[in-house]
Amino acid sequence: MDRPRIICHMHMSLDGKIVGDYLPTEIGMASQREFHALAWGPDRYYRDHKGWLSGRISSEDNFTHYRKPELDDAAPPVPEGDHIAVPDAPMHYFSVDPSGSLAWTQNSIDYFDTRAHVVEILSGRAGNAYKAFLRAQGISYLIAGDDSLDLEKTVTKIGEIYGVEELILGGGGGLNWSFIRAGLCDELSIVLTPAADGAKAAQSLFEADERYSSPVPTGFTLDGTRVLDDGSVWLRYTVDGPIT
Numbered sequence: 001m002d003r004p005r006i007i008c009h010m011h012m013s014l015d016g017k018i019v020g021d022y023l024p025t026e027i028g029m030a031s032q033r034e035f036h037a038l039a040w041g042p043d044r045y046y047r048d049h050k051g052w053l054s055g056r057i058s059s060e061d062n063f064t065h066y067r068k069p070e071l072d073d074a075a076p077p078v079p080e081g082d083h084i085a086v087p088d089a090p091m092h093y094f095s096v097d098p099s100g101s102l103a104w105t106q107n108s109i110d111y112f113d114t115r116a117h118v119v120e121i122l123s124g125r126a127g128n129a130y131k132a133f134l135r136a137q138g139i140s141y142l143i144a145g146d147d148s149l150d151l152e153k154t155v156t157k158i159g160e161i162y163g164v165e166e167l168i169l170g171g172g173g174g175l176n177w178s179f180i181r182a183g184l185c186d187e188l189s190i191v192l193t194p195a196a197d198g199a200k201a202a203q204s205l206f207e208a209d210e211r212y213s214s215p216v217p218t219g220f221t222l223d224g225t226r227v228l229d230d231g232s233v234w235l236r237y238t239v240d241g242p243i244t
């Protein structure tokens, strides 16, 4: 089976930031609700996916809050391979965490009114104790790659195991750019909120990280624009790839 079509769906401020003080404002929240509705609402535009991929820092910032997992180094060996704890969840949060470091305390996350089952995306670096920690909480995991995460294998596995032809790439900027650079992002969908906060250090839509990706001029073709009910602008692009 080919990999699913990958859509990077992101909420962004007018100054190109994906996190910051503009988010919890009235304008920021109204825009986030529109953003959520497009990919997760009952009448959503993106209908053929069963979840979204997020980077390790996004999971720490929003869900696990930089706690350390309490691991049992004496845990009995877990069976080899992937672990599907909940086979029929309607929605999944695919948490990219190659070394196995996130301190989950439950097997689902809530995002507005969407509940998603947590699926950790691990590499061969994740140890037995961490996998046992996930199993004990009913958290699923997929293993893709040995020393480092194999992004193509990750998305192909997700397509095969969950039977989906569409997958949402949900940030943050570091993970987004790795997918763009790997040629694994087909569409960019941005909800541009009519707000900004001017913060310098906040992450932007794309962030090259020398451990994983490099900066390079990249082109996009505009496929659609729509003004949403709250005044946000929804922009859709095809990802064309490197340009000179």
Ligand SMILES: NC(=O)c1ccc[n+]([C@@H]2O[C@H](COP(=O)([O-])OP(=O)(O)OC[C@H]3O[C@@H](n4cnc5c(N)ncnc54)[C@H](OP(=O)(O)O)[C@@H]3O)[C@@H](O)[C@H]2O)c1
Pocket (backbone or CB within 6 Å): 009, 010, 011, 012, 017, 018, 019, 054, 055, 056, 057, 058, 059, 061, 062, 096, 097, 098, 099, 101, 149, 151, 170, 171, 172, 173, 174, 175, 176, 178, 203, 207, 209, 212
């Ligand atoms: N506005 C929105 O729509 C939106 C959506 C999602 C997230 N966000 C925000 O984005 C912020 C985080 O963005 P971020 O760019 O700092 O981090 P990120 O993309 O969430 O996570 C990056 C981390 O993921 C891990 N990773 C593993 N393989 C990777 C690969 N091939 N390429 C890139 N990363 C890989 C690395 O963890 P290790 O360091 O452990 O190796 C890396 O440091 C958060 O504040 C979050 O709230 C906003």
